[in-house]
Amino acid sequence: MYHIVMQHIHGRARWAFFLAPLIMLGEVFCDLQQPTLMSEIIDQGLSKGDLNFVISHAGLMLLFAVLGLIFGGACGALGSYASLKMGEALRSHLLTVALNDRQAGSLPPATLITRITNDVTQMQNLVMMVTRGLVRSPMLLIGGVVMSIIVCPDLAPILFVVMPILVVFLLVIVRLSVPKYTAMQQSVDHINQIMRENLQGAKTIKSYVLEDHQHADFTTSNQHLQQTSQTAAMATVLLSPVIQLMLNLGVVVALGYGGQLAISNTISNGQIIAFVNYMIQITSAMIQTVNIITAFSRAITSATRVQAVLDMAAFQVAPAQVAAVADVKPHGSQIEFDQVSFGYQQSRPILDHVSFTVPDGQWLGVIGATGAGKSTLINLLTRRFDDYHGTIKIGGVDIQQMALSTVHAAVAVALQDSLLFSGTVRSNLTYGRPDATDAELTNATAIADAQPFIAQLPAKYDAPVEQAGKNFSGGQRQRLNLARAIVPTTDILVLDDATSAVDQTTNAAIKSRLREQRADKTTLIISQRVTNVIDCDQILVLNNGRLEAIGTHAELMQQSPFYRQLVTTQLGGAPDANA
Numbered sequence: 001m002y003h004i005v006m007q008h009i010h011g012r013a014r015w016a017f018f019l020a021p022l023i024m025l026g027e028v029f030c031d032l033q034q035p036t037l038m039s040e041i042i043d044q045g046l047s048k049g050d051l052n053f054v055i056s057h058a059g060l061m062l063l064f065a066v067l068g069l070i071f072g073g074a075c076g077a078l079g080s081y082a083s084l085k086m087g088e089a090l091r092s093h094l095l096t097v098a099l100n101d102r103q104a105g106s107l108p109p110a111t112l113i114t115r116i117t118n119d120v121t122q123m124q125n126l127v128m129m130v131t132r133g134l135v136r137s138p139m140l141l142i143g144g145v146v147m148s149i150i151v152c153p154d155l156a157p158i159l160f161v162v163m164p165i166l167v168v169f170l171l172v173i174v175r176l177s178v179p180k181y182t183a184m185q186q187s188v189d190h191i192n193q194i195m196r197e198n199l200q201g202a203k204t205i206k207s208y209v210l211e212d213h214q215h216a217d218f219t220t221s222n223q224h225l226q227q228t229s230q231t232a233a234m235a236t237v238l239l240s241p242v243i244q245l246m247l248n249l250g251v252v253v254a255l256g257y258g259g260q261l262a263i264s265n266t267i268s269n270g271q272i273i274a275f276v277n278y279m280i281q282i283t284s285a286m287i288q289t290v291n292i293i294t295a296f297s298r299a300i301t302s303a304t305r306v307q308a309v310l311d312m313a314a315f316q317v318a319p320a321q322v323a324a325v326a327d328v329k330p331h332g333s334q335i336e337f338d339q340v341s342f343g344y345q346q347s348r349p350i351l352d353h354v355s356f357t358v359p360d361g362q363w364l365g366v367i368g369a370t371g372a373g374k375s376t377l378i379n380l381l382t383r384r385f386d387d388y389h390g391t392i393k394i395g396g397v398d399i400q401q402m403a404l405s406t407v408h409a410a411v412a413v414a415l416q417d418s419l420l421f422s423g424t425v426r427s428n429l430t431y432g433r434p435d436a437t438d439a440e441l442t443n444a445t446a447i448a449d450a451q452p453f454i455a456q457l458p459a460k461y462d463a464p465v466e467q468a469g470k471n472f473s474g475g476q477r478q479r480l481n482l483a484r485a486i487v488p489t490t491d492i493l494v495l496d497d498a499t500s501a502v503d504q505t506t507n508a509a510i511k512s513r514l515r516e517q518r519a520d521k522t523t524l525i526i527s528q529r530v531t532n533v534i535d536c537d538q539i540l541v542l543n544n545g546r547l548e549a550i551g552t553h554a555e556l557m558q559q560s561p562f563y564r565q566l567v568t569t570q571l572g573g574a575p576d577a578n579a
């Protein structure tokens with residue numbers, strides 16, 4: 001856990017993290033002065049009627065109180081700064097790892113969300129506690145013992161009896177409660193997961209009439225949480241009463257035995273009061289230590305889960321790191337793949353020595369069965385993953401020499417399942433080009449056949465879009481998603497099954513409008529349907545990650561048995577590309 005925290009505290013936050021405990025020493029020092037000053041006021045001020053002494057020492061008490069407050073405040077501010085910055089850096093790191101995820105069977109989104117939110121918060125709480133309590137508790141404890149021995153050595157044996165009993169008791173409580181709190185935390189996670197799945201899969205649950213099943217599952221998990229919470233609470237229920245009892249016993253003995261000693265003038269009243277106050281400080285430091293240990297146990301569970309997400313990065317190469325090296329601009333929009341091989345996992349190649357060229361301004365159709373590697377080609381072209389073999393060039397420049405922003409300015413992609421984000425229709429359409437005018441939006445939405453329903457929205461482009469675009473139908477979302485890719489008028493446009501939810505006639509109309517708009521612009525149409533790619537300048541046929549053939553429809557019909565088979569299966573014959 002220390003490793004994760006240190007890895008994500010940089011610069012000023014790191015200074016704050018180490019400075020805060022040092023400042024806390026100041027607060028502890030101030031706190032430890034109070035009982036001694038009080039005892040002096042009693043012994044040398046009040047009992048001798050020396051008002052000046054009382055006032056000057058009361059002033060000193062006030063000064064130490066204010067100083068303590070300042071030290072405490074500064075420590076708290078530095079601690080929360082370090083904790084916030086650590087949380088920010090860790091969340092952003094986890095998000096990057098999650099976005100680049102490529103491991104089969106890796107963590108589902110609901111789990112990732114819990115880890116990025118809840119688990120990081122637990123670790124942040126610990127950083128806060130550590131910066132304050134890790135120094136304060138032991139120092140107050142040791143300081144309290146030392147001071148009480150110095151101020152009142154005659155009563156010190158009481159401490160040597162009470163403290164070991166308390167330490168043993170607290171160790172037992174920690175041992176009992178830590179696993180119970182861990183179990184409680186796991187129950188909370190399970191309920192979170194069920195809630196997320198229920199909310200995300202509401203439609204599926206309703207359509208399969210699974211409400212009762214899900215409800216029963218939820219109730220069982222709730223009962224489990226109730227049980228684990230109760231056991232965790234029971235484990236610590238004795239904490240406060242036993243500590244109070246031991247403290248009060250100590251105070252009674254201190255007052256009784258101290259009173260005897262005071263009568264025989266061995267110790268003073270002030271010393272007894274100081275001793276009792278140090279006992280209170282020592283006990284509160286012990287309670288704080290238990291709280292820190294419990295927080296540690298929770299944070300360790302969270303850190304283990306956060307580490308599991310970070311471990312996923314072992315399979316990733318972050319494109320941004322390579323992008324920082326250089327930023328060469330492309331000369332045109334010709335696309336070249338030269339002997340490109342890639343696998344999401346090393347053991348399983350997805351693309352195998354794929355080479356092809358799409359000359360500037362050409363339309364390329366990419367066809368192949370599901371899982372053939374079509375979208376993977378685009379993942380590599382847009383530099384989502386960089387650890388491929390071979391070379392990919394745009395406009396004659398190796399994409400590895402371009403900044404990510406340059407690649408994304410050159411290539412726009414409309415995916416089949418792109419999300420809309422909460423905001424407005426306009427905010428969704430202008431991601432690729434924030435300064436797009438209404439005329440440009442109208443042009444793009446007209447091509448994508450989104451105009452008919454946008455025109456009916458009272459607020460038109462300013463109409464609200466709810467989370468994940470759930471106030472629009474699947475077809476409407478896909479049209480908006482397509483328009484969003486058209487708005488920036490990039491040199492290269494990729495439609496990756498981007499019209500799958502659109503009927504055949506509308507699909508043909510969209511394509512013909514796109515043809516007019518992008519007659520001389522490089523465009524890639526990825527599809528499983530032959531009709532979608534049949535009229536492209538070239539069609540690339542992918543089969544299990546290998547380039548089966550490339551050519552026009554007519555050429556492929558002659559040269560590629562695999563393509564002929566596809567056409568026969570889908571269309572039942574050999575249609576004319578111009579039909």
Ligand SMILES: Nc1ncnc2c1ncn2[C@@H]1O[C@H](COP(=O)(O)OP(=O)(O)OP(=O)(O)O)[C@@H](O)[C@H]1O
Nearest residue numbers: 101102103104344350369370371372373374375376
């Ligand atoms: N992010 C990822 N992590 C791990 N494996 C992946 C990832 N994306 C795709 N794959 C795997 O790579 C293979 C090729 O996927 P790809 O999406 O390129 O196929 P596709 O030809 O576009 O399929 P479809 O037509 O169904 O969209 C599949 O077996 C898929 O399971």
